Amino acid sequence: MPKNPLRFGLSLDPDVAHANDSARLASAAEEAGLDYLAVQDHPYQAGHLDSWTWLTHLAGQTRRIGFMTDVADMQLRPPAMLAKAALTFNRLHHGRLALGVGGGAFADGIAAMGGTRRSNRDMVTYTEEALQVLQPALAGDFVRLHGAQHRIEGYQAGPAAAVPVPVWLGAQGPRMLAVTGGYADGWISPLNIYVKPDEVPAKQKIIDEAARAAGRDPATIRRVYNVIGMIGPARGVPGLSGGVEQWADTLADWSTRLGFDTFIFWPVAESQSQLELFAGEVVPAVRERVAR
Template identity: 45%
Template sequence: MSLPVLFGANVDPVWADPGQPLRVARQVEEAGLDLVTVQDHPYQSAFYDAWTLISYLVGATRKVTFVPTVANLPLRPPAMLAKSAASLDVLAPGRIQLGLGTGAFWDAIAAMGGPRREAKDAVTALDEAVEITRQMWSGERSVRFKGEHYSVSGVHPGPTPAPGLGIWLGAYGPRMLALTGRKADGWIPSYGFLGLDRLPDAVARIDAAARDTGRDPSSLRKVYNLNGMIGPVESAEPFQGNVLQWTDLIVGLVREVGMNGFVYWPDADHLRQLTLFALQVVPAVRAELAD
């Protein structure tokens, strides 16, 4: 089952100019893109709370889907996070996907009262969070789960979201990639952390884990966060050149690597860059893929 290729843009959750996130989100929607991503770093003083902002933006737009990239699990207990996502899915059907990760910036997390975890424990905690989230979305009358890091004991879950609400993991290491293939609905890595040279191997690991558990790898959403700049001329650097170079790169990533979603994070000049991406790069990619 092949998924349609989706396109989106990042909206920084900054509050220095209170209306900026909404202006950008509306521009993304009006330009016909599919996704808006929002960083979740609650300890960052320059940022709004991501879930509060996403809820506000959902109510102020009409059709674009929002994805936290990625929800900060150490500061958001999974049962509550699952309930938040399910609630938003019921209130605004099809407008949310749950991006989820292990956490990072452990000093800042600890300063805000969260746990400090070693890499192995962080992956185990995420695995448990996925299990709890699935149970909280199950529609069952009562659910229980006992893990090393998280537990629920006879909680009554609700509301029940639509089947389209998925879990997209920000995954890079071998254990995380395997977890994505086994249990997640999607994958949302970033170019800045996973370059073009390492991307095919990561996709292969996810696909192998999916096949090992009887899942169809092509049914998984694979979204690449692209940081860069669209310029007037060719560049030797990926995602720094002109529209034609961007188009060729993205088409290659779909056809040769298996990616099926792309979210643009401009390095600067955000509104103009997003316009170039939405009105020039995306139509060119769609036209190439339609051939």
């Protein structure tokens, strides 16, 4: 059973061909009462908008809804500059950012843009050190780190955040999950087609044990599940498919049994009608079931 309040969001397609549709969906999601708009970060994709520029544009078109990077690639967005961008965003848009970060899933894409090609082990080290830069920088502290993958000579971070910026780490393997438990404010699970529900308890256990070993309360770590699928009769679609009741029962089960407190919906088609079903029918039904 999650200790944090339930939250729900919608993933927006950053493809330039769908930019106008995504902007309309952002406004509709806010009107429907969702908590987050989430944007993936794959800048080496030629057809993708830059996620930071896109988020800033969308934030200017909305008033209340939160934004989530799902997840920012820290190998292409070094942590000191990433903190600067996040603090600026939060200052300009009244604390509406949850900073989802990751070590970078695609070494070829990172190298293609001039980043360093790292082994998986070095990527984990890079991420752990990056969080040791990112967290104090977001707090407006003085940052210095001489590590295996980072050398920060001495940086006075700012501007100070009126509202703290949470850092949620995208992780799947055991070492990255342990980094999540040790340092991050939340875990962002990959899509339910990549981390299947029956794999979740073992991953949650790694996070919890690492948190306790670091002297942290695991209950304070938010748990986010990216859920792809379609609400309604469908065949051959990836992820979760079925009617409103099946979606409500499934997400409530994943919350109470698996411990997720935040769900980001990735509709596979018919995004406007799927948003209406999700926000208008699935979300209130999940809240009711979990509360009961």
